[in-house]
Amino acid sequence: MSTYTIHGATGEWEVVIGLEVHAQVTSNAKLFSGASTAFGAEPNTQVSLVDAAMPGMLPVPNRECIRQAVRTGMAIEAEINKWSRFDRKNYFYADLPQGYQISQLYHPLVGEGQLLIEADEKAGIAEDKVIGIERIHVEQDAGKLMHDQHPTMSYVDLNRSGVALMEIVSRPHMRSPAEAGAYVRKLRSILRYVGSCDGNMEEGSMRADVNVSVRRAGTQELGTRTETKNVNSVRFVMQVIEYEANRQVDVLESGGTVDQETRLFDVATGTTRTMRSKEDAHDYRYFPDPDLLPLVLDDSFLEECRASLPELPDAKRQRYESELGLTPYNARELTAEVETFARFETLLAATAATIGKPEKDVATQVANWALSVAPGVVKGLGDEADLTNSTPAAQATILAMQDKGEISGGQAKEIYEIVLRQGGDPEAIADEKGLKQVSDTGAIEAAIDGIIAANADKVEEYRGGKDKLFGFFVGQTMKAMQGKANPAVVNQILKDKLG
Structure with a gap:
């Protein structure tokens, strides 16, 4: 079993890691509208009336987005829920026109699954390990704030508003930065195999919220966790875990307590910093979305999804x-x-x-x-x-x-x-x-005869038991043939002639 232990002044600590990966669903249109999802468009050029939350505009689920999420669930051997429901997650932010996000809390599309990470001694993973996946729920993305367009104002780009996301929530089964890195790489590989997400973390189509807590080595009770939001590379995920675990150990060993909070990762310094206190589900006042009927999947749809999966x-x-x-x-x-x-x-x-x-x-x-x-x-x-x-x-x-x-x-x-x-x-x-090998046995044999005649003393030494001299004769032959002799032919002729 691979172990990652932090050696503190008062003893050893273990890190506990869970990841919430947000993967943008591969689809030409958004989750509840027909607006394009193409990357790199000019700001606010891919926004429908639904995405902008215009009064009276009703969402209509995109079948392809649901299909891709179901196929992803099947690829991680997860339970597919034939009945699921959308909920409203209520909060106010400038890039969320509706004042709520359509998500799934109580009845997600995909239930329990698992993912295998393979042993990798170089990375510090001693054996294969199964990481549990709690759920995959489908939700809409928010827009994006742009702070570098004006000296005193922030602008809002709603191109991403309404884009379909799969939130893939792991169990807290990872115990080292290496395991978390392997998990993200393997998950990204599966998503790309399935074709449900392109996995381009640098473009933001796949990003991770990293949950970290620490506890005394050998104990089972979980410590207070922090969540570092929107980490967009495997290397950064590993850096966040290493920094945050050591920070929490330092806090606890100095007599403090770890706050349950949301943090941000500073790429330039490799550190995390406080963003806000961590909210609980009741803070968002979740309730079923009244504009959307429950999703009900029939057997033929599920069979179609399973038949479309590639070799994983x-x-x-x-x-x-x-x-x-x-x-x-x-x-x-x-x-x-x-x-x-x-x-x-x-x-x-x-x-x-x-x-x-x-x-x-x-x-x-x-x-x-x-x-x-x-x-x-x-x-x-x-x-x-x-x-x-x-x-x-x-x-x-x-x-x-x-x-x-x-x-x-x-x-x-x-x-x-x-x-x-x-x-x-x-x-x-x-x-x-003139790059072809010489396999002409006559030419090679003539070269070898000359080398044997010129090195009679070494021939006797070889026949007397100095087997390592065989390499000398091979080298001399290749030199005489300007490196073009077929090595297999050279070896065989030398063995025959040297006895």
Whole structure:
């Protein structure tokens, strides 16, 4: 079991973490209106009469937003509530035209679910762990205040007002910044697989409220928690937890008490600061929204939602290990993001077809190329790399030449560099630049004969038991062949001749 302990002056403390992730639902229109949800539009250009709370305008639920939330619930193995209801959360703020937010408190669309985070020794997670998810409820987003447009006034942009959000509420099951980071990354991956949220935290379409409390190590009673609002990156989530946990320990050890409050994270200083005292549900005077009927889902709708789900990360990772024979590390890395597995599967299919072998027989070669070799070459070239030249067909051709023994790993990198710089057919590049390996046994044998004749003393030492000298003969042969000899052929001929 991985542990994250804060060593205070009076003893050890444990941190308890829960996350409320707000994920913008992938939909062309808002939750209760037909206004666009496109990112980056000019302020107040995507606002319907409903979003602006004009008198007499009634909300109408967007079926696609409900469908995406249900699919998300199914992806985390959650209970889907066939009957749910919208409530009004009442508070006054300048970016909330109605004076209330339409949300779900008492009867959410999605109930209990779970999410698995995998062991990662480098990150400090010693074993797999299941994080409970309490609920997913659907709600509308508020607008945005802009404080930098005028020296004495704040402006309001209502483009986000009414955009559909899923609030995904975890149980307080996380015990370290590393576990919380892994949870957010895994949740973002699932949302992207499902297609219910793009997960772009930097654009605000996914953000987290971070709940942190501390307690004496070995105790079970929960401490007073604080909630840090609207944290918009995995790294910042982890920073908030580390800072806030240490701050609370310092407060308690100095004889103070932790206030239940809402806090904000200051990116520049890496610290949190008080925003307001933490409200309870009764402070918002929740009541059922009288303008909206309850949501009632029938079996055919649920079956349609379930049938539309793709293969999810955990299932894909297990398949990569069992059917393709990939290592757990490679399988985890390749399935972490939608873009990564999509590129891998496209390249795998192209390589298997080019070589003429089943996908499982070339999967390890393709995985190593996709995760290590190709990214290394791209990084080394920097701005010189034109990724439009890096087609699956070009990469598959390089891997096929390597599989046939026509080129070495080093030559494969050289050819790929040229492809990235200027494009072209990898086979033609290999011929033109003289980058193919020599597999002509006659030429290699002649070179080896010369090396053996010139190093008779080392031959005797090798035959006398100095096995490490075999590497010397390999090196001399490759040098004589200008690095172009097929290593497998060199090794076999040397073994035959040295005895």
